Amino acid sequence: MLKKSVILSLLVILVCISCTTEKKSKTALEGTWIASYSQTANNVKNNFKDIPDYIHLMDFKGNTVRLKSFNDKNSRSYIDTVVNFSLNDGAIKLGNEVKMQIAMATDSIVLSSEVYNQRYQDVFRKLPKNPKTVSWNPIGKHYTTYHEDIQVFIDFANDSVMYSFNDATSIYSKSLWRIENIDNRTILVQKNDDIFSLTYGIVDSLIDNKLYITDYLFQEKSIVFEEQKPAHAKPSSLYGTWKLAYKEKLPLDSEQVTLPSSLDSFEKFRISKDSFYFVGEPITWCYNWKYYENAETIVLEKAKKAIKVSKVTKDSLTLKMDLSQIDFLNRKYILTRE
The missing domain is CATH 2.40.128.20 (Calycin beta-barrel core domain)
Structure with a gap:
């Protein structure tokens, strides 16, 4: 009888411990x-x-x-x-x-x-307790931030689409974005279908022209978006016909071959206020273009390319870009005015 009582007591204790745990x-x-x-x-x-x-x-x-x-x-x-x-x-x-x-x-x-x-x-x-909702509307605004010491330029074009590019490559990236508000937390969600990438970060605060975000993907890191004044005026000094004089070579380990259908096979640029022509043989390409003054960058949205203007004078144009089919780091191109 005593043995049964002990066993029963132990079972009760175990159940209590389990419930408490x-x-x-x-x-x-x-x-x-x-x-x-x-x-x-x-x-x-x-x-x-x-x-x-x-x-x-x-x-x-x-x-x-x-x-x-x-x-x-x-x-x-x-x-x-x-x-x-x-x-x-x-x-x-x-x-x-x-x-x-x-x-x-x-x-x-x-x-x-x-x-x-x-x-x-x-x-x-x-996530930290007691979050505070951050009232932030980025529509139509431009920001700069840094990713692994590389400056990134961000354009929140409208209420669902954003564009980004950086100083290291010519990739002009389009993403979908939205803001999720969950229990007083403001979360920026970005989705890029080209690279099947989904990112999200907690908006911590907005102080003057700087937005502070905590990104928890892979490892916790702080991100700062610094607002820039939108400016798209196209420099008239870019207008005209420019002939290719020098092109930095592709990396030695690249097996890339410049095909006739590649933008990188161009011989000349012809730039007007509304159109950007890549003149080559046997094909000439034409794109609408826009210009980001703060980044000194030409953007060809349909080609998904961003071209950095390093220097422009009366007679020469120096660019940093990559026009190959495979995305490499930007290379130096020098063109002379015809």
């Missing part, structure tokens, strides 16, 4: 978590990290959690729902989602699951 774990989860990166078991060994592609934000409150993705709202991978969740023996069940193993730390959690005998893990970072 689960309660503490739920308390530790309370708050908002943002996806940092995804990995497979193989990639953990080589440290390769990928952008999360499904759940990008989790907001835990009591026994419920909001599961939110930043994918296109019309895509099959979009989710924004509130579900119940449960914790048991190091595993978490989020509504109807597959049960996952969970490892918790003070400022991060790791969710692991197995699909088709491949183990995946998603790492989330905990």
Whole structure:
């Protein structure tokens, strides 16, 4: 009889410990978590990290959690729902989602699951408490920022499209953007279909002409957008016909061959107020163009090219650009006026 009482008491204690542990774990989860990166078991060994592609934000409150993705709202991978969740023996069940193993730390959690005998893990970072909504409307505004010490120019052209280019390459990139407001948090979401890239950052503050953003993708980093006055006046000194005099060679390890259909096969430029011609044999290309004064850059939107004007005089024009089919770093071109 005594033995049965002891066993019963132990079972009660274990149940209480289990309930207490689960309660503490739920308390530790309370708050908002943002996806940092995804990995497979193989990639953990080589440290390769990928952008999360499904759940990008989790907001835990009591026994419920909001599961939110930043994918296109019309895509099959979009989710924004509130579900119940449960914790048991190091595993978490989020509504109807597959049960996952969970490892918790003070400022991060790791969710692991197995699909088709491949183990995946998603790492989330905990966002600071008591956020403040930042009132920010970038439509029609220009900004500069830095990525790995390279200056990037950003143009929020309208309420959904933004363009960007940098000093290192001639890539003129178009992205879709939107602002998500979640529990007083302002989140900038950007999606580039050309490179299948989705990025998102928490807008922390707007002070004078500087916007401060925290990016949690891969590793936490601070980003500053500095507003520039929009200026698009085209310098008349660029107008005219320019003949190619010098072109810096492609990298030695490149197998790139300049094809007749390539912009890089041009012999002359002919520039007018509205049109930019690449004159070559047997093809001549014509594009509309615009000019960013602050960046001293010519942009050909349809060609997805940005051309840096290094120097222009009465008789010569020096440009930094790359017109090859494969995107390389910018090279130096010198042209003389005809």
